[in-house]
Each structure stands twice: as structure tokens, then as C-alpha cells.
Amino acid sequence: MATIFIDNAPRQANPKQNLLHACLSLGYDLPYFCWHPALGSVGACRQCAVKQFRDERDTAGKLVMACMTPAGEGTRISITDVEAAAFRAAVIQGLMQNHPHDCPVCDEGGECHLQDMTVMTGHRSRAYSFGKRTFRNQYLGPLVNHEMNRCIQCQRCVRFYRNYAGGHDLNAFRLRDNVYYGRHEDGILESEFSGNLVEICPTGVFTDATLKRHYTRKWDLQMAPSICVHCGLGCNTTAGERYGALRRVVNRYNHEVNGYFLCDRGRFGYEFVESSLRIRHPLFNGKAAIKREALERFGSILSEGNAIGIGSPRASLEANFALRTLVGSDRFFAGVLDEDLQLLSPMLRILREGPARSASLDDVEHSDAVFVLGEDVINIAPVMALRLRQSVRQAPMRIAAGLHIPEWLDDAVREAVQDAKGPFFIASPYATKLDDIATTTHRAAPDDLARLGFAVAHAIDDTAPKVTGLSPEWDTMIAAISAALLGAQRPLIVSGASCRSRSVIEAAAQIAWALRKAGRPANLSFTTPECNSFGLSLMEPRALSEAFQSIQNEPTSTLIVLENDLFRRAPASEMTAQLRGVQHLVVLDHLVNATTEAAELVLPAGTFAESDGTLVNSEGRAQRFFQALDHSADVQESWRWLREGSVAAGLNNEAQWQSLDDLITAMAAEIPAFRAIPAVAPSRSAVGKIAREPNRYSGRTAMFANISVHEPKPVDDPDSALAFSMESGPEAAPSSLIPFFWAPGWNSIQAVNKFQGEVGGPLRSGDPGVRLIEPSQESGWQYFTAIPPQFKAQPGEWLLVPIFHIFGSEELSRHAQGIAQLLPRPYVALNPVEASLLGAKAGEQIKVVVEGALFELEVALRADLPRGVAGLPTGLPPLDGVMLPAFCKLAPTGAELSARGAS
Amino acid sequence: MLSLVRSLWEVFRHAFARRVTVQYPEQKAYLSPRYRGRIVLTRDPDGGERCVACNLCAVACPVDCISLQATEDEHGRRYPEFFRINFSRCIFCGYCEEACPTYAIQLTPDTEMGEYKRENLVYEKADLMIDGPGKYPDYNFWRVAGVAIGGKDKGQAENELVPIDTHSLMP
Ligand code: SF4
Ligand code: SF4
Ligand code: SF4
């Protein structure tokens, strides 16, 4: 720490940082635009001017940009200096010279960094009397809106989009006072992270197009801390409600997890909550019922006994635990196929019994050598891909450090580093959007990927089993990967369940373990398919196939399915056959799907926005989400339905689990893996009330006046310290319960500065979440020895691998109105060489026979697919029940090909 | 004794003094145009709906008795989908009028709003909307704002230059 003097007061600052960063960390209000903690400084906006003095005798001083000046020992500056303040006011005046008179109709209004900074500098009215320059807007797709007149040329958008997120189709055009930020022509933004423009742009140029359809000011939203449910990473979000509907999701800073950014699936997927497929009332044999009837029915079904339960990787721990308690742990089954459970359990075992630690996303970003094995990270765990993209900057940072360029001096660092990138290797079945940063890429079928992984592990540590029969052209690649990983200070191996190959997972672990054995602090990161995949597997449910067996054995059984569309997990015909033996099928879910349609009784479950619960992400971090909506009478948390059902059936007394905290306490006592769960967030009584509504929440006495002129009493929340009102207790909210970021004078999301100990660092009371998985300290682990044989393509047969799409492969976000416009059409991807052998051209229909089902699909050519391998988009109806990878047969539409195969 | 006589005299004299009591409701009192009474939503000089659904009146209202929802027409003109004032809560402070950037919401010198049922004091947009511009006959927000709406393209607002041609090669 260095001592710096701000307006003659000695303060402690981090000398590795710049003055703007230091001043903001110390709580000073200093206006800025172009600087961002994740993007560094470029000194473009000149807004952060302060007066710097040589020593205590210097009274003249000179104006410097705080963001471009290091906070070195003994630095003396003044923020309040008259000249500095006048300079900052003049800069705003210049920026506002062309600014449109838009605030009342601008979606940024009320959370606009430009508004905040204008007020902070005291600028009031436009003195320039000549015309304003104007621009035309562009259509940028269904997610992000463009209103170019509002731009202040701070450059944050292009710096984020191009330099940080690796996008290509947004740029700055022209010069002088008419610089234009947009695409070369109208069109949908290509980046998976385009939604971050909404937050990174300090003005209303880029705004949330989905919010615009039901626009609400930030001050009018009832907000709660939430967790993204659209992938396994568990990014922290803030969900906002108005008039009983979910209005938007924004990023909630968590230093260890998502930092400042979300992916577009996470930001815009929320619209599924308001989709027309929502189940808002209980359904009994397809007919709407009221809650009391449904509970009576549920109670009588349960009292017949013989109930078994199928849990869910997308439901909270609490909901799964309630089901497990209701049916008994020996009658609680995994809501994923055995094949998938046999991937999740080994991943957990590897992370708990092996020596390599599961990496947080912050660790991912700070890794200096990465090997991705088998994953299309950007489409499976998008924010991890964004973090990985930064990791290739870690090693070259040493070049900048050698030239004494501080890390935050962004342009200078990029100039010094040029195109140098840290070691980053990708081995996957098909090309991914991270390939542009990769040192080398390698395409192969899953088994060959595993072989490559095992070979790298052997090259690192020759006590690891050797892979025989490798083709010699692999040797240089294996040597390069192992040397780079060994040479790194923080190597990382990324893999996961998406190849659906246990060997790939074991190979990834093997590499990390070999590195550990060689004394390198290697981390391991597995992606998980759903938001609570790890949580479900930590409960150690029985295999799904055993559930179906027990249905066959006990023909009078009741099956309770928790938030799970079983028909997405297996072919419909197979699932229908399995469910035929069930006497009563009870389904708890929030969207209509094939499983709810097959059910006798459907209980409307609350989505993430209407319930509280805990999810375990792919790092093994348990995180809690809280309800933003006080749901309608008929919709409630799954665990409440299950509790009330058991009470109605007389299986339990009324006193059981009055609140979420009771349930969590019971769960922590029962399941050893969840002992730490109560620490994820404070219990309801542990802290004072925390308002979900901002101080300026409006319309309280009018919003329901059309229904009743007597204002309703605020709804009580029995489950958390968050209140459905504007009234808070005196203390600040603990970090896991921060409903929104706001501070006096800081209405925009940049208010998060005021919640961090050091800007860009952890939240003041610690980052939310508790890690449930830690590596074993013992050295008893053993290398895996089962190395798969080489993949050999059989003539007339192709290995179909799953191809992931950020929009489409995930179950819930596909039903969001904005995202629904971006879904790909089902297709089959073929290597052009093989397509020409088949005589198939791009765009033509072709017959695909897989697992006894016949599809006619459009051909898409992908030169990156290895020979003998074809790709199928996963999760897209009608292909969502197809179990991949699987061997398939292909034939032109005219040819004879039955579901049994080619004749 | 003397004071008694004086009081009698005063009473007698007042019997002939000028009356100040107004015979309301037969007779109406004069209220200035700026008096703070019943609230209206006005129209801009072109007859269009003035309110742009910015929510500033609602947030300024100390008793939170205004609630509305923004929406847009197909040309980008924003207006309230619904606009509700609960006059049973309104304290006629006029903050809403002061906050309004478009002069849409105005208080009028009408105070005759007595009702037997509180429900009748909940005014919806149709009850609030009047046909004219109220106290501010000239102002039209859309003529000043930078967003394009039907009938006003980019660069056509007051004091605006023609839109930059981003494809032009001239500097
Ligand atoms: S960007 Fe900010 S200052 Fe500009 S019109 Fe929008 S809200 Fe107002
Ligand atoms: S569009 Fe926004 S982020 Fe980009 S330069 Fe303009 S104001 Fe800055
Ligand atoms: S006059 Fe005052 S109390 Fe009444 S609506 Fe306006 S701001 Fe609210």
C-alpha cells in the first residue's frame, strides 16, 4: 500500500492501480466515462481530471487524468481544486453539446451514468447555440436497441465488444464529432455477449430491447438477488418485477463468478417466465383446478402410498430435498439419464477425491495456460468462454510488465503485447468460436479426444499410463501442450459433460493430476449441463433406469416428477412406454411440456423469479436465489407444494418446514455434503429487513387502485429477510442479499463501485456463495487406466455428436420472446467431403436414422467435422429426445432407408 | 357596562357592512389559473397525446398516487398504456406538474371533486385527458427530442443538423 494525499488528507492506496481506481475505492466521487474496472484506462473521455502537485510546496499543480496516472507513493492530488472541477464541468458541457433532449423517453433514464456524472459536475444547460449533429440508428436484432444520437464517444462499447469479448461486427466509424458506433450495416449482433453493451455503455445508445416491450424505470422495479438458471455456471443476476410480471434481468456483480458480465442467454432468457406456456393454475387431467382441489387430490394420491420421485437438475436443492423427503431417499431417482449421471458423479468424485481444485470463473480468467478438452465452451458455458478469452492475456502481460507498463494502461499494454497470446489449446469435435485465440486446435471424435488427453498426461508425468498406437503427427502437438502446461504458473484444464464421454472427463482429470504431481497448481473446470446438475448429484439419487424398473415391478405406483421434462431426455416413444405403467403421474413444473401433458395432476411451480432456493454451480459453489415476484395464489415453490401435499395426505404434520430456513436446516442436518448450506445466505431472522423496492419506488397508492382503493398490506415473505416493500432496516444488506446496486448520486449499475472493498475486487462483505467441493489433501489418488481405443469410422455409418447452440440448446431460454427469434432450424452437419460422397448439398434435405428414429433434416456443411463424424444440434425439437453421441445412417431423401437402417 | 354597549354597537354596525361570505355553491369563488386542483393530462399543439410515459411525475409524487405503464406506437412515439391517479391520496402539492418534462400533467383550478365513494376518486387516462394544451399552448416535446417518431425523422427536430451519412467518404 502506498500513501497518497487527496486534498491534503493522507490515504492508503494500491500503488499498482491508477488514481481514479484509488479514489473510487476510497469512496470519493470522481466522474469518469471511458475507464472501466474490467477494461482498464485509455484516457479517451478526459472526464476524470484532477490536479496533481509535485510536493507540499507546489501550489500551482497541473491537471492530469486520474485514470492515466499511477497511485504511486506520495502522489498529491486534489479533486476539489477549482480548476479541476471547472475542467470536468467543461468536458461534460462539451459532451452534452450534441446530446439529444431525450431523457424522458430514454430507457437509460434513471440509471444513466451520463445523467449521474452530469449532476456530479454541476453542468446544467447547453450554452452552445448551433445545431446538434444527428445519426440514424441501426437494427441490431431482437435483444439490443440502438439510439446513436446519445453517444458521447467514450469508446467503451467497441473496447468491450472487440477487445474483451472478441466480437467483430461492431466498430467505430468516421471521425471528428461524428464518430459512429455500430455495425457496417443493419443486422443482428453476432456476439453472444452483446447484451453487456446495455450496461457497459454509460448512455442510452445501447438499451435492452426486451425491457422496452414492457418498459419500467429502475426505480420502479421490485428487485431481488437471483441466479441464472440457463447454464451450469450460476452467474449472479438481479431480477426485477413490476405489476406482477418479471421485467428484466441485469448482472449482479460477484467477483468470483461472473464479475461484470453476463451472456445473452442469461440476460434475455428471463422472458420464459412470462411465456404463453406458463402453467398458472393446477391442472387435473388437463383441466384447470384451484389450489385447494389440487392439494386434496395430491393428498389422496399420496395416501395410496407407493410413490416414487424423480428429481431435477434444474430445480433447487430445496425442491429436490423436499421430494426426497416425501418419497424417501431410497425412492428418489435422478432426473437425468443414467448415462448423464455416470458423467456427473465421476466429475464430482474427481473434484473431491483428486488433487486438482475446481476453478472459480475468476481463477479461469487468471489462468496462464489452458487446455480445453471436448467442450464448445461459448455455447455451453458462455461466460466461462468470456473469462477464457481474457486468460490468453495473462502470459503476455509479462511483456508489458518487463517494459514497466502497468496492467491497467490498456492501450499501451495492447501496443506492447501486439498479437502475443498465452498458451491456449482446444481439442473438440468441431470448431468453436474460441478457436481464434487458440495456439492450436485439434478436431477428433470423443474417444480420440480422450486419447489425446491421456497422452498429454503421460507426456507430463510418465508414470501416467501410456497411450499406444498414436499417430506420429500427434507427437509435436502433445509435446507442445504438455510443455506449455508445465511451463505455466496457473495451468487450467477445461472439460465437461458435453461430449457425453466419461473417458474425456477422466482424461482431463488425468492431465490436471499429472500437473499436480509435477508440482504445478493446476486447476480443473468442468462444465455442467444444467443449473443444479451438481446439486442433484450431490444428493446421490438412484439411477433413473431403476425408477422405471420399480414402476414395472409395482404397477400401482405413483410417480412424482419435479421440474423435469423427461421427454427431452429420451425418445418420446420410449418415455411413453416407460410411463405407461404409472398409476398416477404428478408433475410439478412451470412451463407446459410433454411431461406435464402426460400428467394426471400438474402443480404449477414457481420459476426462479417466484421462489427461493439454492443451486450448486459447476465450480461446486452453492448460491441462493430469491423471489422477485410475490407469486399468485396458485403458483408456489415446488417444495411448498410437496410439503403441503404430504400434510394433506397426513404423512406429515403442519409444523414441518414452516419456512425455507427450516427446510435448509433439515437438509444440512440430513445430507453431509450440504452441511455448509445454511451459510450461503443469512437466515430470515439473522438480519434486519431489506427492501426489494428502491427508495423512489413509485405508484404505491395507485397501482392497484383500479382493483381496490384500499392499499393492500405488503406481502410478508416468510422465507427471507428481503421485504416486498420500500422499508429496510438500518444495516447494509449482506452481499448475498443485495437486491440492487444503488448509492446516492450513483443510479446506474456503476454504483457497484460503492459495494466493493476495492473497485473490481470482492464485494465488501465477501462474495456470495459457499464452495461445497474441495480437493482431497490425501495423496492416495490413482491415475485412470481405461484408455479408449481409437475411433474408427465404419463405412455407411456416422458418429453423430451433439452441436450446442447458445440459443436453442437450453430448455427454458428457448421460450423467451426475444431469444425465440434467434433459434437455429434443426439440421444435420456434415463434412463437405462426406456430403459429396452422399451426393448431398448444403440446404438439401437428407434422411437421418438414429436410435431407431428417422428424421428428414437440412444439411449444413461444416468442414471442421472429423471424418466419420456428423453433428446434430442438441436440444432443438424434434431432435431433443435423441441421445447423442450415437451412430447414425444417412441417405438422400429419395433413397430407401427405413428406421431400421439402410436396406 | 361601557364594553357591553360597545359590543352591541359593533354588532349593529356589522348588520350593514359589506358581506364577504360567498354563497358557494350557488356562487363560485375565483381561483387563479395556477391554482392547484384537479389534475389533467393535456395534448400538444398538434393534438397528440403529450405524456411520454417518462414516470417522472410518478416518482416525484410524495404520496405515490400516480401509476402508469409506458408503451410505444409503431413509429416509436411513447405514450402511457394506462395512466392512473388515485385522487383519494393526492395532496395537490403540484410536484407532478413541476417534474413533468413535457407539460403534459397540469393542475387546474377545479376543486369540485367530492365523492361519496372513494373508488370514484380513482381517475384513469380517459378521465384525465383533455382536448387542449392547457396552460402551455406552444410546447411540443417531440419537436425538441432527438428520437424519430411518425412524421418527424432524425435531424428534423429543432436545432438539429441533418443526419451524418456514415458511408460518405468526405471527412
Ligand atoms: S443517455 Fe442519459 S442523459 Fe442521455 S437522454 Fe438517455 S437518460 Fe438522458
Ligand atoms: S455507444 Fe455508448 S459506449 Fe459506445 S462510445 Fe457511445 S456512449 Fe460510449
Ligand atoms: S399533486 Fe402532488 S400528490 Fe397529487 S398527484 Fe401530483 S405530486 Fe402527487
Ligand code: SF4
Ligand atoms: S411527467 Fe409528464 S410526461 Fe412524464 S409520465 Fe408524467 S405526465 Fe407523462
Ligand code: FES
Ligand atoms: S475516465 Fe479518465 S479519461 Fe475517461
